[in-house]
Amino acid sequence: MPRLKFEMWKCQTKRGYMSRFTDGRGISTDSWWDSPQLSIDHVGTEYLKQSHRHPNTRNDRHINFIKDRYKVEMARLKASEGEA
Incomplete structure (x- = not known):
């Protein structure tokens, strides 16, 4: 059974970042973040389940x-851009 996986990268085609969440069944969903905050701790369960985020x-x-993982990935991305 695949492990949970979450990764982020700078979007090459438009401003912002992409994220990919892979669940324990191996199903992946991608989401685009226009101007993401450093943390999404404040969002509720229903927000991440929306079809434009990670419905899996x-x-x-x-x-x-x-x-x-979002916090870790955003810190990594910002550090690589010199914004840490």
């Missing part, structure tokens, strides 16, 4: 995993 989030474990 099915439980609190997924939500918490994405929120934790």
Whole structure:
């Protein structure tokens, strides 16, 4: 069974960032973030489940995993751009 995975990268075709969440079944969804904050701890479960975010989030474990990894990925991206 695949592990949970969350990754982010700078979007090459438009301003912002892309993220990809892969759930335990190996299903991946991509999402575009126009001007993301450094944390999404404030968002509710329903926000991440929207069709334009990551609708394959099915439980609190997924939500918490994405929120934790999002912070790590944004810090990494900002540091690589010299904005840390």
